[in-house]
Amino acid sequence: MAxxxxxxxxxxxxxNQAQNDNHFTKTQSIxxxxxxxxxxxxxxxxxxxxxxxxxxxxxxxxxSVLDQKLTPLRILK
Amino acid sequence: xxxxxxxxxxxxxxxxxxxLFARFPKAQRIPCDHYKEVFNPRGQNFRLQKKNPSLILSxxxxxxxxxxxxxxxxxxxxxxYFSHLLNCMYDCRYCFLQGMFSSAHYVLFVNYEDYWDxxxxxxxxxxxxxxxxxSGYDCDSLAMESITGFAEFFLxxxxxxPEAFLELRTKSVNTSILKDxxxxxxxxxxxxxxxxxxxxxxxHGVPSIESRLKAIHELSKLGWQVGVRIDPVxxxxxxxKRYRRLFKDIFEQIRPDNLHSVSLGAFRxxxxxxxxxxxxxxxxxxxxxxLTSQDSNTSYHPAIEKKxxxxxxxxxxxYVSEEKLFHCELNIxx
Numbered sequence: 129m130a131x132x133x134x135x136x137x138x139x140x141x142x143x144n145q146a147q148n149d150n151h152f153t154k155t156q157s158i159x160x161x162x163x164x165x166x167x168x169x170x171x172x173x174x175x176x177x178x179x180x181x182x183x184x185x186x187x188x189x190x191x192s193v194l195d196q197k198l199t200p201l202r203i204l205k
Numbered sequence: 206x207x208x209x210x211x212x213x214x215x216x217x218x219x220x221x222x223x224x225l226f227a228r229f230p231k232a233q234r235i236p237c238d239h240y241k242e243v244f245n246p247r248g249q250n251f252r253l254q255k256k257n258p259s260l261i262l263s264x265x266x267x268x269x270x271x272x273x274x275x276x277x278x279x280x281x282x283x284x285x286y287f288s289h290l291l292n293c294m295y296d297c298r299y300c301f302l303q304g305m306f307s308s309a310h311y312v313l314f315v316n317y318e319d320y321w322d323x324x325x326x327x328x329x330x331x332x333x334x335x336x337x338x339x340s341g342y343d344c345d346s347l348a349m350e351s352i353t354g355f356a357e358f359f360l361x362x363x364x365x366x367p368e369a370f371l372e373l374r375t376k377s378v379n380t381s382i383l384k385d386x387x388x389x390x391x392x393x394x395x396x397x398x399x400x401x402x403x404x405x406x407x408x409h410g411v412p413s414i415e416s417r418l419k420a421i422h423e424l425s426k427l428g429w430q431v432g433v434r435i436d437p438v439x440x441x442x443x444x445x446k447r448y449r450r451l452f453k454d455i456f457e458q459i460r461p462d463n464l465h466s467v468s469l470g471a472f473r474x475x476x477x478x479x480x481x482x483x484x485x486x487x488x489x490x491x492x493x494x495x496l497t498s499q500d501s502n503t504s505y506h507p508a509i510e511k512k513x514x515x516x517x518x519x520x521x522x523x524y525v526s527e528e529k530l531f532h533c534e535l536n537i538x539x
Contacts, residue, residue, distance in 0.1 A: 136487070166493035202495045204403065204441040 138174060139164050145181055152187040160187070163194045170201040207352075209233045209259035211243045211310075221315040222262050225352065232260075239263070244291070244308045252485045254309035255296055260352070265314040269323040273339065276534045279393070279432065279466040281337035281370060285327060289314050289355055290344035295376060296409035298491055299437050302343065304478025311349070317358045324362075328369040341374025341395070348377035356382045360389065367391050374434060378412045378420040388428035393465045395432030396421050398455060400447035403439045407491060414454070422458035430463055435521070436470030436533060438513050440494060440505055449520050456524040467524075468531040469517050471510050479503035 142164045146152065152160060167177050180197065184190045207229045214236045216222050226234065237243055240263035270285040278284040291312040292302055303309075314320075328336045340346045340355070350356055356373065360382070363371050367390065374395045383394060399407065401414050412420075425431050433455055441447060456464075476498045483492045497506050504510055514532065521530055 165487060169488055169490055169493045198493075199495075202493060204406065204439060204490060204494060 138168055142174070142177055142181065145178065146187075146190060149181070150185070150187050150190065156187045156191060159191050160194070163191060163198065166198055166202075167194060170198060172197060172201065207232050207260045208257060209235060210262060211235045211237050211240070211259060212262040213237060213240060213264065216262060216264050216315055219262075219264070219315050221313075221317075221354070224354075225260065225262065225313075228352070229260075237261075240312050244306070244310060244312055247307055249308045251303055251306065251309045258292065258294075259310045261310050261312045263312055263314055264316040265319070269320050270327055270338070274534075276532075278337060278533075279372065279468055279531050280528075282334040283327075283331055283336045284339065285336065286339040286342040287320055287324070288343035289317060289320060289340070290349065290353055292343070293345045294348050295345060295411045297376075297411065298407040298409070298482075298486060298489055299439065299472055301474045301478050303485060304474060304481040313353060317355070321359070321362050324369055325366065328366065331368075335368065335370055337370045337372065339372045339374065341372065345375050345377055346373035347375040347379055347382070347394075350377075350379055350382050360386055360392065363392055364389055372432065374432075376408070376411045376417060378416045380420050380424055383424055383429060384427060388430070390430065393430045393432045394421075394424055395434050395466075395468075397434040397436060398451060399435075399437075399439055400441070400451045402443075402447060403441055407439070414451070418454060418458045421455070425459045425463045428463065430465040431459055432465050433459075433467045434470070435517055436468060437472035438469060438517055439472060439491070440509055440513055444513060445516055445520070448517055452520050452524060464525065464529065466529050466531060467521055468533045469514055469521070470533040471504060471514060473502050473504040473510075473534075476501055476503050 139161060143157070143161050146160055147157065164177060168174070176197070177194065180194050181190055184193055210225065210229060210232045212222055212234065217236065240261045243261055270287050273284045273286050275282060275284060292306060292309055293300070324338055347356060359371065363369060370391045370393070372393045372395055374397065376397050380394070396417055398414065398417065404411065404414055421431050479498070486492065495506050495509050496503055505513070518530065518532070
């Protein structure tokens with residue numbers, strides 16, 4: 129069962145990365161965590177998520193850009 | 206198949222309990238006072254239990270028939286659902302049962318006679334309109350027939366009660382119980398479908414589309430009234446192409462005279478159910494789709510839902526008349 133749910137550590141790592149560099153409100157943290165979870169599920173490469181976090185300088189911007197990146201992926205194959 | 210049977214002490218001697226004990230002689234038998242002791246506790250892992258569900262034998266002493274809105278019906282004004290069984294042997298990722306129940310164990314209510322009495326009473330209360338009874342709401346109507354004997358019991362009853370109408374809803378190809386019997390005008394065997402590509406991703410353990418088409422073809426040929434259920438409609442790539450092909454494949458197999466109804470339903474469920482399902486399967490792409498939560502339900506964004514339902518409707522109208530096409534909108538109670 130643990131093997132099947134394998135995205136959790138990646139989510140935490142990316143979330144921490146974002147929170148270390150930027151201030152996130154509680155709501156924004158929840159939003160970002162969900163976006164990262166979805167990004168991984170939808171096959172967005174970890175590097176692309178990480179780059180998005182590094183490149184953008186505010187919580188609002190990171191959330192917005194990541195959300196935009198996911199929009200075209202949110203459809204079942 | 207069944208390793209453990211929990212049973213309510215009160216129904217240990219019931220003939221259906223005894224038959225099942227004999228059917229699974231190696232199963233561990235564990236008595237309880239009420240099925241909810243086993244089925245309801247929170248903190249159970251539905252996903253883990255789904256790998257090897259136990260059987261819980263109970264008797265339903267509560268409300269046996271539940272009214273459902275006319276918007277969910279297939280032409281009748283009075284619609285009720287009843288559940289002789291809770292949970293399903295299939296594992297469809299979109300299924301609300303995963304979010305509704307704490308446990309994946311099967312609960313079988315053995316007091317079929319009480320259900321039938323209630324069905325008769327309800328039917329008698331209706332003066333002029335047909336009463337419809339839907340059996341595949343909290344389970345698949347036929348998939349576990351070899352254990353439940355559900356159709357074996359109810360079909361002869363409906364046979365002699367033509368004013369009561371039954372829908373058997375299924376994805377099972379285990380239809381021998383129907384093939385061995387004379388078709389009944391007041392029974393509709395409804396098969397649920399999603400396109401092949403979606404079925405392969407989301408309908409785990411479910412018979413292939415091909416085998417379901419074969420089953421619906423055979424039943425239709427034998428004279429059974431069949432139904433087609435496109436529920437839930439799933440947003441996907443090449444949506445129109447896939448659904449167009451599915452509908453073509455389906456309607457090639459059904460004799461038009463024996464097509465009772467086609468219904469369309471959107472992917473929609475209470476937010477609490479969805480959240481639970483998301484936690485159970487965080488790696489599931491379906492749950493990362495274009496969904497939104499509003500008015501206590503999670504569904505596709507309204508524009509997507511409207512567009513997809515409309516596309517399906519247009520495609521279906523190439524094969525069926527307006528009178529046979531229903532858009533079922535069901536708000537599942539929380």
